[in-house]
Structures are given as structure tokens and as C-alpha cells.
Amino acid sequence: MPLPNDEKLIALSEALIEKFQAIFGAYPGIRPAHAKGILLKGEFTPAAGASTLSRAPHFASASTPVTVRFSNSTGVPLIPDNDPNANPRGIAVRFHLGERVHTDIVAHSTDGxxxxxxxxxxxxxxxxAASAPGTPSPTPVEAFVGSHPAALAFVQTPKPAPVSFATxxxxxxxxxxxxxxxxxxxxxxxQISPEAGLDHLNDEATKAKEANYLFDEIATRVKSAPIAFKVKAQLAGVAEVVDDATIHWxxxxxxxxxxxxxxxxxxxDDAAEQKHTIFDPIPRVDGIxxxxxxxxxxxxxxxxxxGRRRRSA
Structure with missing residues (x-):
């Protein structure tokens, strides 16, 4: 996909990437956010009524190959899975519609x-970045969330560690x-919901886990049995705000x-594929x-x- 022809947008994008790297460190060949991840593959099978909502091809086909990336938050590639900053967890789903043709879903484990x-x-x-340990209170981040209710609500939303990416x-x-x-x-x-059901750890159990427990667990789990999720759509009512991610329906x-x-x-060849794959939050497919x-x-x-920088690193 080409870069948008918008200098202001590109400048803001580059400023955000630089700020991520200032906070988490710069790691050539690694994503600046959700750096620690793992790729799995399988297929998507549409529900009977999906094609009545959207004419997108993967809702009409019998099945569509998918690649799924699970990830931890932050730009730290070795962040321990039991670190609170590893939440929210991420998922990215690529639907392979044909040769070099695809559409993606990018989501995370906190609603909003x-x-x-x-x-x-x-x-x-x-x-x-300006609120390092030892910064006098109120720190800049405390001041920001204090003046931005949506940010405060997001920060205060409970984010327990999952037993598995699959739960x-x-x-x-x-x-x-x-x-x-x-x-x-x-x-x-x-919304993407685990068929195994939601299952999370309390703080004490999280602290007792190994630093790579989620990645080790998902690799073991998929080798023993298929991992299933339901893909769902929350439908907006006529009065809902549809252009503001901070507003809940x-x-x-x-x-x-x-x-x-x-x-x-x-x-x-997970490492090579992660370096190459660039997920796209814009669907770019007829019907969505x-x-x-x-x-x-x-x-x-x-x-x-x-992604281009990652590929050339």
C-alpha cells in the first residue's frame, strides 16, 4: 500500500514512532509498539448470516486462510509476559483473499x-516520557489523564493477565x-472471543509466572489441539458515535x-515473517x-x- 499524500499525517506518524522509541528504546527490525509477538495460522469459516451484513469475500467463501499475530504491549521485544505493562494484549488477523490480496483486523484486549x-x-x-520514576507529583502523565476523562477511564480499566492468549x-x-x-x-x-472462554490470573498468580509463559503456552497449546475464536460484530445503533474510539456504544x-x-x-520462520508482515487497520476490501x-x-x-523500516533493517 502507498503512503498517504499528506505531509502533516506523515510528520505526526513519524513523531509518534520516535516517541515510542524514546520511551521503549529503538530496536531495528522490531515493531515500535506490540514488539513481542508470535504468529499462528489456520482458517476462517463465516457464519451463515455474515454475508447479509457485508459482501466482503471472506464472508461468502466456504473458508479463508488466516494468519494471526498475538502480542504484548510496549515496544520492548523482551518484556516479560507477567509485567503489568504488557497489557493490553494485541491480536492482528490477516485474511488471505488471494495472491497478495488480503484484509486485516487489528484489535487489543481493552475495550476502547x-x-x-x-x-x-x-x-x-x-x-x-516526562514522568520517569522520581518525578514530583502530579507528574505530567497524571496531569494528562486528570484533564482527559477518556484516557483516565482507559488507564483505570482493569487489565488482568490472561491464562493464555487463547483465553x-x-x-x-x-x-x-x-x-x-x-x-x-x-x-x-x-469483537474476537475465545471458544475456550475467558480466563485470567490474579496478581499473585501473575507474579509467579515465568517471563515467557504466554508464548510458551500458546506454542504448546496449538501443537496439541486447534485454537478457536469467534469473530463478532457489535452493531451501532442509529444514535451511536462511529468516529471516536474513546466512546463506548x-x-x-x-x-x-x-x-x-x-x-x-x-x-x-516466525522471525522473518514478523519482520515482513505489515498489518493494515484499514480494510481495503469491497464490502468493508x-x-x-x-x-x-x-x-x-x-x-x-x-513496517518499511523494519523490512530494511
Whole structure:
């Protein structure tokens, strides 16, 4: 995909990448965020009614190959899995629609996002960078979250460590617009739910875990049995805000089953594939359009810029 022809957007993307690296360190060939990850592969099977919501090809095909990346937060490639900063966990799903044709879902394990715009997110990162241990209170990050209710809510949302990547639930950060064969429109947010059920650790059990427990566990688990997730769509009501990732939709929103992901093996040559693969938060497929959320174009630019640097490292 080409870089957007928007100098301001590119400059903001580069500033965010630089701030990530200032906070976490620069690691050539490694992602600046969600640096520690693992790739698995399998297939997606659509639910019977998925194609009535969207005419996207993977909702009409019998099955579609997928690659899934699970990850920890931060740009630290060796962050211990039991470090609280490793939350929220990430998941990225690539649907392989044909030769060099794909669409992706990028999600994480906390429902929501701390800021509405990229400029606000850069301010948030700058505040974090200026709040090293020993900084007098109120620190810059305390001041930021104190004046940004959405960021405070995100920070205060409980983020327990999962027993497994396969027992965690994941949420699409931004809304998408589904279009069906008749052209009917429906805004949705993705949810990815584990068939094994949600299962988390308390603080004491988390501290007792090994530094690589999640990655060791998922590698062992997939070798013994398939790992399954449900892909769901939370449907926006007519009054919902669809261009602001900080705003939650109604708790009683309708949830529709889109299909199942079944993971059956690890990806061969994981390190090379992780260096090469650039996930895209913009769907770029007929039947699914991005919303006007300002985070989408920014995240796509960040992923592409950092991905190209990663490939050339």
C-alpha cells in the first residue's frame, strides 16, 4: 500500500514512532509498539448470516486462510509476559483473499482507546516520557489523564493477565462500515472471543509466572489441539458515535456472529515473517469501508512507515 499524500499525517506518524522509541528504546527490525509477538495460522469459516451484513469475500467463501499475530504491549521485544505493562494484549488477523490480496483486523484486549486523535495520543506519550520514576507529583502523565476523562477511564480499566492468549477477548479499536450486496450500510466494531472462554490470573498468580509463559503456552497449546475464536460484530445503533474510539456504544448493543477462526499451527520462520508482515487497520476490501475515525489513517501510516523500516533493517 502507498503512503498517504499528506505531509502533516506523515510528520505526526513519524513523531509518534520516535516517541515510542524514546520511551521503549529503538530496536531495528522490531515493531515500535506490540514488539513481542508470535504468529499462528489456520482458517476462517463465516457464519451463515455474515454475508447479509457485508459482501466482503471472506464472508461468502466456504473458508479463508488466516494468519494471526498475538502480542504484548510496549515496544520492548523482551518484556516479560507477567509485567503489568504488557497489557493490553494485541491480536492482528490477516485474511488471505488471494495472491497478495488480503484484509486485516487489528484489535487489543481493552475495550476502547485513551485518546480520540493522534495529536492527543502524542501528548499522552510525551506525558509518559516526562514522568520517569522520581518525578514530583502530579507528574505530567497524571496531569494528562486528570484533564482527559477518556484516557483516565482507559488507564483505570482493569487489565488482568490472561491464562493464555487463547483465553483472552479482543476488541477492534475503531468502527468499520459494512456494506451488503444491496448496498445497505451498518457500522460495526469487531469483537474476537475465545471458544475456550475467558480466563485470567490474579496478581499473585501473575507474579509467579515465568517471563515467557504466554508464548510458551500458546506454542504448546496449538501443537496439541486447534485454537478457536469467534469473530463478532457489535452493531451501532442509529444514535451511536462511529468516529471516536474513546466512546463506548450502548451496553445492550446487538452482537452478531461473523464466523470462527481455527488456528492449527505455528507459522514457519516466525522471525522473518514478523519482520515482513505489515498489518493494515484499514480494510481495503469491497464490502468493508473504514469509518471517519481520525485514528485509522494515522495508524495505517504508522504501521506502513515502521513496517518499511523494519523490512530494511
Amino acid at each position: 482507546f485513551p485518546t480520540h486523535t493522534g495529536e492527543e495520543f502524542l501528548e499522552f506519550l510525551q506525558a509518559i 483472552e477477548g479482543y476488541f477492534g479499536v475503531t468502527a468499520m462500515e459494512f456494506l451488503n450486496a444491496e448496498g445497505a450500510s451498518q457500522f460495526i466494531r469487531y 450502548a451496553a445492550d448493543s446487538k452482537i452478531v456472529d461473523l464466523g470462527s477462526i481455527t488456528l492449527t499451527s505455528l507459522v514457519e 469501508e473504514p469509518s471517519n475515525d481520525p485514528l485509522l489513517e494515522l495508524r495505517a501510516a504508522i504501521y506502513l512507515i515502521s
